[in-house]
Amino acid sequence: MIKRRLEAKIQEALKRSPSVALMGPRQVGKTTIALNISETTPSVYLDMESSLDLQKVRDIVSFHDANQNKLIILDEVQRLPEVFSPLRGIIDKERRKGNKTGQFLFLGSASIDLLKQSSESLAGRIAYLELFGVNLLEYTKDANTLWLRGGFPESLLAATGKDSLEWRRDFIKTYLERDIPQLGPRIPAETLERFWTMLAHHQGTVLNAASLARNLDVSGMTIGRYLDLMNDLLLVRRLKPWTYNVGKRLVRSPKIYVRDSGITHALLNIADHNQLLGHPVVGGSWEGFVIENILSVAPAGVQPFYYGTPGGAEIDLVLEFSGSAKWAIEIKRSSTPSVNKGFHIACDEIKPERRYVVYSGTDQFSLGSGVDAISLFDLMQEVLKQ
CATH class of the missing domain: 3.40.50.300 (P-loop containing nucleotide triphosphate hydrolases)
Structure with missing residues (x-):
């Protein structure tokens, strides 16, 4: 346990x-x-x-x-x-x-x-x-296993990868066929499963309700209702844009994440780590995994956002602490992290107190211009100190 x-x-x-x-x-x-x-x-x-x-x-x-x-x-x-x-x-x-x-x-x-x-x-x-799923400070054995299987204890601790995947598939089926109907909404399980799977395919992208509505043949208002339901059940995260007045045109739609990485992978039939690394969702999945781990240890009152402009200035995660102190966090799956121009531009616009790039390595080092490369584990420790 x-x-x-x-x-x-x-x-x-x-x-x-x-x-x-x-x-x-x-x-x-x-x-x-x-x-x-x-x-x-x-x-x-x-x-x-x-x-x-x-x-x-x-x-x-x-x-x-x-x-x-x-x-x-x-x-x-x-x-x-x-x-x-x-x-x-x-x-x-x-x-x-x-x-x-x-x-x-x-x-x-x-x-x-x-x-x-x-x-x-x-x-x-x-x-x-x-209570979030099990995080990297609680399960330090293998970050890749935690990422692949997700943070539900039964999935994470399953005897085999196959058992873990079957548990997650059963979890999805139970939610669709029993738990959601018990809460009142009369949404066909097949429709909601398609919606959930579509969100997994678009992990970490800005919400395009019109596109989702066309693909499901429903109205944009119905998409909003589905999204509200999944958000209320703590299955999906709507990461709001940082939209304070900086004199710029900003992206104002939320980014959408299926909160548990293991559920994301089950919805997409990703069975093992090699399949995950070769799948188009790998970047978005890692981004969502990092965000959930960071937020699981964030102090009460911390507000998470992302920042984006039509011109390409972007920060994957902005943490706003009490007192309006801000951290800018870029998320890279690479073991050799780099920072693009859009991150620097965005940081110049919102002026965060700290600037980090979370990457898959273990060392912490400077990337110049006040930006530090850091592991997810070490960044979580830094957040805990606040």
Whole structure:
């Protein structure tokens, strides 16, 4: 089993907040972390996909009264959004009794923004955390295996490459045929699979909704609805453009990434590392893999963007820290990195405090003009220091 770095942060959050929401896609390891915590903390665990457990918390006030002084863990909480309304009263009552922390742990398979809409009544009473896939600081054995198989623990730790690929194919099928319909949208599984696969083919490119709409024979508005759904399920990332006024014409459409590299490869039937290196998606796949790893360790409040102009000035990833400090990060799969003119022009325009090129080697060295070549592992360590 891989020790997840976020587990310690969840325990810290439970010590300072009455409730904590841990969000992440299915099968990423949320339940495992929660059960680990329950081994050292008096707890009761309920799964909202179990009809019996669901019935138990229909009256959450009575259930809480029957489980005083226990951490109540509610899994797949997005299936019961109405549970949040009475929780404010419960938490405030416990606060008056001196019990100010560690009352509820919510696990959900939807985005933090989506959950916040349901839990507005808990403002000031809930902390939000997101569990990404396993990252390079947690799995240091082989970056190429992590890149190929992705960050879902069952896929990453499968006995063989074939077993890993089959797990990911089953994961995709289950999401399409069971999980998404449970959330309400009535979208044919075949249509959504085609859409998901098209996004994988265009990994790391600027969204062209009109082209996707033509290929699927749907409207641009429908493409937007599909994209919202995949984003809310934490399966796709929309990387927004950095559009602050710099007196330039800027690209204003988001870049789209299938968030897990292993799912990207399964959608494209890429079975091994050699096939990946020979596939047209290799650059976009590596770029998405690097971005997800960096963001998995970014401090709270960091905003990710990309920067691009019609003239070719471009930065793959702009990290904006609190206080408006910016880092410019170019991503190269090559073991001999170089920086193109467009990156220098873009940096001159946005004036970042640090400039990096992430590459596949292990050494850190200067490329001139204030730009450092750095490995993904070392850059993640630098981000952690912020």
